[in-house]
Amino acid sequence: MTTHKYSSFEEIDEKxxxxxxxxxxxxxxxxxxxxxxxxxxxxxxxxxGISSLVQITILSFVTKKLSKILGKQS
Structure with a gap:
């Protein structure tokens, strides 16, 4: 990330x-x-089948956790 010097509050607001x-x-x-x-x-x-069901359960858990993490960052 580069450092930028702003010359006005309008410029900051726009960014x-x-x-x-x-x-x-x-x-x-x-x-x-x-x-x-x-x-x-x-x-x-x-x-x-069953192995796919286990994979789906795990992936669903991971996506829910990611959603919560990303929701907290905003």
């Missing part, structure tokens, strides 16, 4: 708005990825 929007985009992207992941898991469940 903060950009960072906030980037954070929102990242959150929405993560939500989209989780939904796609859940869809893929569902299709795997129907075709995989």
């Amino acid at each position: 903060l708005k950009i960072l906030k929007l980037e954070t929102e985009i990242d959150k929405e992207s993560f939500k989209f990825d989780v939904l796609n992941f859940k869809k893929n898991i569902s299709s795997t469940l129907f075709s995989g």
Whole structure:
């Protein structure tokens, strides 16, 4: 990360708005990825059997934990 010297409060406000929007985009992207992941898991469940069920349970647990961690960072 590089250091930047701002010349006005407007410049700082603009940068903060950009960072906030980037954070929102990242959150929405993560939500989209989780939904796609859940869809893929569902299709795997129907075709995989017991071992797939265990994998799905573990992956579901991990995604919930990641969601909580990312939610706390905002």
